[in-house]
Amino acid sequence: MVIAVVILLLVISSLLFHFLSPWWFTPIASNWTAIDQTINITFWVTGTVFVAVNLFLAYVVYRxxxxxxxxxxxxxxxxxxxxxxxxxxxxxIIAMLTPGLFVWADFVDVPADASEVEVVGQQWHWSFRLPGDDGQLGRTAIALINQNNPFGIDPDDxxxxxxxxxxxxVLHLPIERPIKVLLRSKDVLHNFTVPQFRVKMDLVPGTQTYLWFTPTLLGRYEILCLELCGIAHYxxxxxxxxxxxDDYQIWLNQQPTFKQSLARISRDITAGQQSYTACIACHGVNGEGNKVIGAPVLAGQESDYLNRQLHYFRNNIRGGSDDDIYGRQMLPFAAMLADDAAVANISLYLHSLPAVTVTQSTERRGNVSVGRNIYKNCAVCHGQSAQGHYAQKAPKLAGQYTGYLKRQLKNYQQGIRGKHPQDMYGPQMILMSKLLQDDHAIDDVLAYIATLQPVQ
Structure with a gap:
């Protein structure tokens, strides 16, 4: 008798939870209402079976x-x-599968007038490519990917x-226009989804997959990876x-083409050298930094990383916290760079400087052997020799002052750095920094990094 009552209560509570629960689908923002209908049919079929079977079970137990x-x-x-x-x-089974077959037929049948957008996945960020005026995307190849060509576009095409x-x-799309999304991965299996659009598809290394949808609601929606793709997956x-x-066209006209990005790389390094004169007092004539005042080494650092950090300082994405004393010092200097060209020039100039050998603290605080094991997690992005990795947007760590590195790790752990919503890679570093559970772990990993030689 007691078991029959428990089963009955289980059925009633499950139904109440389903119909009264605040956790439900996000409001749909695309043309795929058919996917919601298919899921609802599945709920009704499985729900009916659940209720019938359990009520029958309760009756049998009692009877x-x-x-x-x-x-x-x-x-x-x-x-x-x-x-x-x-x-x-x-x-x-027929009631559940049949609607899905019709929806899938529509899902793989892309409208002829759909605009193409390529989504490129990589541990652990997204980037996007759109066709230019000719309406066609150029050929790509993994072998062509480098710092100047992160998409691997064939320059001869x-x-x-x-x-x-x-x-x-961040990708902008026009409302009420069909979009075909071409999916490509640089490394491992990823999965592209926007919950409000009700679409998802795997990004498979070595091949191209696709999906399509028509945005129907103005707004800003989050892109997620629904495939466990590594330690910083979330x-x-x-x-x-x-x-x-109209707003989409304004945004689109502000984005660089492949040709323009190649031309930007060859900007006047001499102009960057002239802009750098305002930085010499702290960072040194040769970008060697200054350990005493906490100024990091800049010589030979990835230009893309420097460019991004300078933009962050100019826009208060970095250095805006009252607790970031050194970051706030950088704000007025970054503001002296008049425009994007000036930022790009000085970044390229610093990258062109030869790597320097810095004098670390003579006090050995960490255990190199322990630090070597800890650093294996860091090497995924920063490289086995801490040489940095342009494709991962990870800066060079070898040859940097350990005092500066420790300060940044503490800033990430305390939320002083990396929490701004426009800091694309800050959340990843906050996660990774918290893997270092105490100062001993930080000192150990920095002791190991200090043994690595900088590479130009």
Whole structure:
């Protein structure tokens, strides 16, 4: 009797939780209402079976409960019951699968007038590529990927010269225009999804997959990776901004093409050298930094990383916290760089400087052997020799003052750095820094990094 009551209560509480729960689908923002309908049909079919089976179970438990004056009858075969179960089960499966087959047929049938957007996944960030005026994306190849060509576009393909490159985790799309999303991975298996669009698809290394949708609601929506792709998987997030056609065109016209990005690389390094004169007092004539005042080494650092950090300082994404004393000192100096060209020039100039050998603290605080094991997690992004990795957006660590590195790790751990919503890679570093559970672990990993030689 008690078991029958418990089963009955389980059914009632499950139904109440389903219908009264505040956790439900996000409001749909695309044309894929059919996917919601298919899921709802699945809920109704499985829910009906759940209720029927458990109510029948509760009835059987109650009706045929133990009675010492009654003898059980053994009936191993019941063709009539098995026949009904087979028919009803088949109807349920057909009811669940049939709508999905029709939806899938639409899902793989992309409208002829759909605009193409390429989404590139990589541990652990998103980037995007759009066709230029010719309406075609250029050829790509993994072998062509380098610091100056992170998308691996074939420079000999004329269709690739006007490709629009979005080396950021924010993609803008026009409302009410069909979009075909081409999916490509540089490294491991990822999965692209925007919950409000009700679409998701794996990014498979070595091949190209796709999906399509039509945005129907203005707004900003989060891109997620729903495939466990590594230690910083949860930070692999981006955003889709759905806006009017006019606003979309304004944004699109501000984005660089592949040809323009190549030209930008060859900007006047001499101009960057002239801009750097204002930085010499702290960072040294040769970008060697200053351990006494906490100024980091800049010589030979990745230009892309320097460019990003200077933009962060100029826009208060970094250095805005009152607790970031050194970061706040950088704000007025970064503001002296008049525009993006000035930032790019000084970044390229610093990258062109030869790597320097710095004098670390003579006090040995950490255990190198322990630090070597800890650093294995860091090497995924920063490289086995801490040489940095342009594709991972990870700066060079070898040859940097350990005091500066420790300060940055503490800033990440305390939320002083990396918490600004526009800091694309800050959340990843906050996660990684917290793997270092105490100052001993920090000192150990920095002791190991100090043994590595900088590479130009």
């Amino acid at each position: 045929y409960r133990y009675n010492k004056n009654r003898k059980a009858e053994y009936d191993p075969e019941n063709r009539k019951l098995e026949g009904w179960l087979t028919v009803l089960t088949s109807i349920g 004329p269709h690739g010269q006007d490709d629009v490159l979005i080396n950021s985790n 930070t692999m997030r981006g955003h889709v901004v759905v806006e009017s056609e």
